[in-house]
Amino acid sequence: MAELERAIRKLGPAEQRDGLFQPPAAARIPDSAGKAxxxxxxxxxxxxxxxxxxxxxxxxxNKELVSTDGLLTIIYKPIKVVKMKDAxxxxxxxxxxxxxx
Amino acid sequence: MEDKRLPxxxxxxxxxxxxxxxxxxxxxxxxxxxGRKIEVTGVSGDCYIVRVPGRPPVDITPxxxxxxxxxxxxxxxxxxxxxxxxxxxxxxxxxxxxxYAAPDGTVWRIRCPQLDTTLVRAVPDPNFxxxxxxxxxxxxxxxxxxxxIDGDAAPDSAVVVVAAQDLGGPIQSDTLRDPMTGEKVPxxxxxxxxxxxxxxxxxxxxxxxxxxxxxxxFCCNRSREQSAANLPPQLGRxxxxxxxxxxxxxxxxADQIVIAMSVARQQSQAYPSVTSSLSHGTWPVWAQxxxxxxxxxxEETVIxxxxxxxxxxxxxxxxxxxxxxxxxxxxxxxEIRFVGSATHSAEMVGTSSSAAGGxxxxxxxxxxxSTSTADVTIALAGxxxxxxxxxxxxxxxxxxxxxxxxxxxxGYPPETFHVSVTVSGAFGTAFNAADDWHxxxxxxxxxxxxxxxxxxxxxxxxxxxxxxxSVDNVRLVRMTNKTYAVMARWDLSWGxxxxxxEMVIAVGGPDGWVILNERRLDYHASxxxxxxxxxxxxxxxxxxx
Numbered sequence: 001m002a003e004l005e006r007a008i009r010k011l012g013p014a015e016q017r018d019g020l021f022q023p024p025a026a027a028r029i030p031d032s033a034g035k036a037x038x039x040x041x042x043x044x045x046x047x048x049x050x051x052x053x054x055x056x057x058x059x060x061x062n063k064e065l066v067s068t069d070g071l072l073t074i075i076y077k078p079i080k081v082v083k084m085k086d087a088x089x090x091x092x093x094x095x096x097x098x099x100x101x
Numbered sequence: 102m103e104d105k106r107l108p109x110x111x112x113x114x115x116x117x118x119x120x121x122x123x124x125x126x127x128x129x130x131x132x133x134x135x136g137r138k139i140e141v142t143g144v145s146g147d148c149y150i151v152r153v154p155g156r157p158p159v160d161i162t163p164x165x166x167x168x169x170x171x172x173x174x175x176x177x178x179x180x181x182x183x184x185x186x187x188x189x190x191x192x193x194x195x196x197x198x199x200x201y202a203a204p205d206g207t208v209w210r211i212r213c214p215q216l217d218t219t220l221v222r223a224v225p226d227p228n229f230x231x232x233x234x235x236x237x238x239x240x241x242x243x244x245x246x247x248x249x250i251d252g253d254a255a256p257d258s259a260v261v262v263v264a265a266q267d268l269g270g271p272i273q274s275d276t277l278r279d280p281m282t283g284e285k286v287p288x289x290x291x292x293x294x295x296x297x298x299x300x301x302x303x304x305x306x307x308x309x310x311x312x313x314x315x316x317x318x319f320c321c322n323r324s325r326e327q328s329a330a331n332l333p334p335q336l337g338r339x340x341x342x343x344x345x346x347x348x349x350x351x352x353x354x355a356d357q358i359v360i361a362m363s364v365a366r367q368q369s370q371a372y373p374s375v376t377s378s379l380s381h382g383t384w385p386v387w388a389q390x391x392x393x394x395x396x397x398x399x400e401e402t403v404i405x406x407x408x409x410x411x412x413x414x415x416x417x418x419x420x421x422x423x424x425x426x427x428x429x430x431x432x433x434x435x436e437i438r439f440v441g442s443a444t445h446s447a448e449m450v451g452t453s454s455s456a457a458g459g460x461x462x463x464x465x466x467x468x469x470x471s472t473s474t475a476d477v478t479i480a481l482a483g484x485x486x487x488x489x490x491x492x493x494x495x496x497x498x499x500x501x502x503x504x505x506x507x508x509x510x511x512g513y514p515p516e517t518f519h520v521s522v523t524v525s526g527a528f529g530t531a532f533n534a535a536d537d538w539h540x541x542x543x544x545x546x547x548x549x550x551x552x553x554x555x556x557x558x559x560x561x562x563x564x565x566x567x568x569x570x571s572v573d574n575v576r577l578v579r580m581t582n583k584t585y586a587v588m589a590r591w592d593l594s595w596g597x598x599x600x601x602x603e604m605v606i607a608v609g610g611p612d613g614w615v616i617l618n619e620r621r622l623d624y625h626a627s628x629x630x631x632x633x634x635x636x637x638x639x640x641x642x643x644x645x646x
């Protein structure tokens with residue numbers, strides 16, 4: 001079928017084709033691209049967090065965890081704040097919300 | 102305290118917590134739904150439920166439930182304390198303690214040092230015939246918060262004293278010596294533990310506990326063996342004397358818990374009531390001497406009939422709390438009846454010329470028939486256990502010649518004696534029909550030995566516990582806090598060295614009886630108040646967790 005179409009096209013006048021589409025000009029790359037702010041981040045960390053002093057932890061008020069049969073009750077303090085330092089020695093504070101259940 | 106602080110679930114949320122392994126423990130082993138076996142020690146016999154007020158339904162999704170079941174776990178809103186020592190999740194509450202769940206949801210262990218001891222002793226009377234147990238006792242209750250896992254707080258505790266609590270007496274000890282032998286009362290005849298002499302004690306133990314522990318039933322003269330299995334009476338099958346109920350209220354803190362006691366029931370100390378009647382007749386003896394003109398006549402007044410009824414008042418084997426926390430009692434009563442009649446006849450054989458001489462004798466015929474029946478009624482929380490009526494039918498005839506006064510060498514025939522006995526409804530071989538006298542239930546037939554018939558009372562012995570009849574010792578015994586058994590026992594030997602045979606007629610619980618009729622000395626049963634299952638076995642120790 002494809003050969004038949006090519007044969008018929010040869011018998012007819014040559015096709016008049018449009019040229020390639022001309023793409024619009026690209027926007028200019030802004031000067032700020034690829035640049036980082038100078039100085040250290042005010043929050044967040046690059047990782048390698050280390051807790052240096054366990055006693056610095058703080059806790060929310062006591063919560064109860066009761067066994068399904070009601071005989072056992074665990075009293076625990078939900079963790080509230082843990083202080084850490086990152087690899088560069090910068091302080092990082094993790095603050096947890098109080099449990100709602 | 103930092104080192105005791107528990108790791109808190111910082112980022113995760115605990116979903117379920119507690120003791121999730123449940124089921125029937127057989128010989129100390131629990132088989133989970135997965136087929137995995139867990140060794141559980143001390144779990145046999147008693148089973149106490151603890152329901153803590155206000156517990157919400159278990160918050161678990163259907164998918165979680167399936168996953169948990171696939172791991173052999175089941176989460177429940179109530180707890181079971183297993184065995185006489187009340188084991189829970191590897192902890193032991195104690196035979197002298199129970200758990201009280203207060204209305205505010207706090208749980209308290211209440212221990213009473215007066216329980217499970219040998220301290221309550223009988224004091225001999227001045228004649229040293231028997232002793233008396235104290236009429237009152239001071240009870241201490243050590244209350245301590247249970248199950249609170251808190252690294253920072255000391256357990257909240259308090260001591261409550263109930264002074265001079267009435268024990269439901271007066272309660273008399275066994276005699277201080279066997280009245281027949283003068284020796285110590287032998288073990289098989291004792292109602293109280295001890296040596297059968299000056300050392301007798303009355304153990305007080307927990308009979309049962311309500312589902313929240315706000316009431317606890319104590320039993321006076323409840324030996325520790327009675328929570329293990331059926332054991333022979335000589336191993337401590339005490340005859341219970343009274344029941345005390347402990348009522349607990351309050352909560353929040355130990356010093357807010359209030360304890361009161363009262364006498365819930367006293368064992369019937371009444372002797373069986375006996376009604377009897379005798380009917381009399383005349384027994385004419387006529388003789389005529391050869392001359393035909395002298396008549397010799399004798400006439401005696403004899404007993405021709407006898408009836409006797411013995412009503413054994415209800416005796417209590419124990420009590421327990423049902424599913425609604427109402428005390429239910431296990432009771433036995435008995436009705437024993439005896440009916441006997443006699444026939445008499447006599448005729449003169451030979452001649453007699455006068456009262457002073459001649460040859461002859463009077464041929465006397467005595468016939469006695471009697472029927473004894475014993476009906477035992479057993480009730481357990483409204484469920485009766487049918488025990489066949491014991492029926493003993495006896496007939497005897499005796500022919501014996503007797504010389505007329507002054508007669509000589511009559512050459513009269515020998516005395517003859519025949520007896521037949523038919524017994525129905527007895528367990529085992531508790532009689533011997535070849536004996537020429539018969540000590541049957543409620544009646545001792547003596548008519549075969551002469552012209553009388555009579556009876557004497559055979560009160561079902563209480564040394565074997567709550568007994569309904571003495572022939573085969575049908576009795577009601579406590580097995581665990583919520584199971585009871587109807588037992589029979591008889592002696593194969595009829596000699597000085599008894600060879601007892603035991604039969605478990607039925608085992609019952611709050612929901613009714615199971616008739617067994619198995620010849621066993623030992624039997625095991627345990628009732629699960631949470632599921633209503635009654636487990637029983639003739640071979641394996643059983644318990645629930």
